[in-house]
Amino acid sequence: MSSKAFYDSATLRSPIVDSLVELGRFRDLIPMLVNLSITVRYKRSLLGVGWTLFNPLLHMAVLTVAFATLFGDRIPRYPVYVLTGLMVFDFFRQTTTFAVNQLTWGTGLLGRIYLPAAVFPLSAVGTSVVHFGLTLVPLLAIMALLKNPFSWALIFVPLPVLLLSLLSLGFGLILAALAISFNDLVNMWDVLLHAWYFLTPIMYPEAIIPAQARWFLAVNPLHHLLVCLRDPIYLGKLPDLHHVLVATLWSVGVALLGWWFFSLRRFEFALQA
């Protein structure tokens, strides 16, 4: 009996391992889906991929005009401060919402042919990483313009990006798996994201947060990730170890939880199609 491509519906490995193994044969699909989402999204827009760069820059410009006078004393080179914050938050927002869209589109396929469902949320992460990479170009330009120090600490940047990917993937997996059944979840998530955006020191300094709200800062994974990214870029120094530890714990924990939850439900998607 040929041992290749053997399928047994009754394999009794844990879903976490099982769904990882399934991904192997489909690894070429993920970069293709990333490429698809980027080309299709921008094919018909005038600015093309430039829009990716333009959007956070516009956002940054608006915030700078609005708040630079208010926070300018405490935050020199305000645009750099804001842009790093936006890059982290946009990454999180885009990945989680895009994971839902991708899986919704994917269920049409999952009802007809076999493929591991996890490729859809994973491609959402890939797309955000590409966007992040593109936004680094204007960031570096603005840093140079404002004479922001460039320090060797910049080599630390890939780590927070990796952790941010894991955290966003974890939330994206859970959201996508649930949103297939509940279509008002996306709206609730939008509201939550909105609040989260204002509760994270993206456009304001950490110091203005009142004492009784500090606990949220301590448990907010986006805050710790933001410090890990902002310290090397904006201040040119390595972040405190405790930020790195908390961010790692959150990211790895949520990614595992999301992977487990998604794997448990992965046979349901084809039934819902």
Add this chain to the structure above:
Amino acid sequence: MEPIILLEDVWLRYRVPEERIRSIKEYAIRRLKGNLAMQQFWALRGVNLEVAKGEVLGIMGRNGAGKTTLMKVIARVLRPTRGRARVWGHVAPLLGLGAGFHDELTGRENIFLASAILGFSRQDVARRFDRIVAFAELEEFIDRPLRTYSSGMRARLGFAVATDVAPEVLILDEVLAVGDAAFQEKCHARINQFRNDGTTVLVVSHQASTIRSLCSRALLLDHGQIAFDGPVPDAIQRYNQIFNAALGLQG
């Protein structure tokens, strides 16, 4: 004979909420009221099936009998709710011709995407690319966006991508009407080629003539159960019986 497909007591349940709950709000309200009844629908009820390597099996049954569901279980799309399904080999499920095609991409890009969705590596597809295009006879159009293709052209591309590599199991679920007459001829020739090379073929059809001309054995599905499994003439006779009985009930 060694089996290539083995289904043991396979049951498959679709869950159909009485009225489909589509939001968390509704779910919460229903839960509070203790009113979360799901209508369970068993589309397959205890199917046992053994298919040998190289067999050409016909599957018949009325609409809703569970034929497509059974094919999806074999193609790994649906996991049995109960029971066990095993398949030794690569399955080419022509359930979704052109699955994953994208209008905005060119024919070329779509070949790569659809192949990746079927689990082929990029390198592998690059090697077979010209052969796929030649079979679909779309050389002139291959760099144009798919939205400019006619539905027949799409179907040709889908068939060419899905059948370029000879599979161990080929599933034909009422997809034999692909493209124009000349292309259909070509599809049949390719399917026959597979058959001769030892591919196991599962043919779902309502047409007795199709089953008679292709298959050596036929299944009759009725309400998710195998009502008959055996020689083709007997299966067709039983199919007509069930059909006439149903007509009689109505008439």
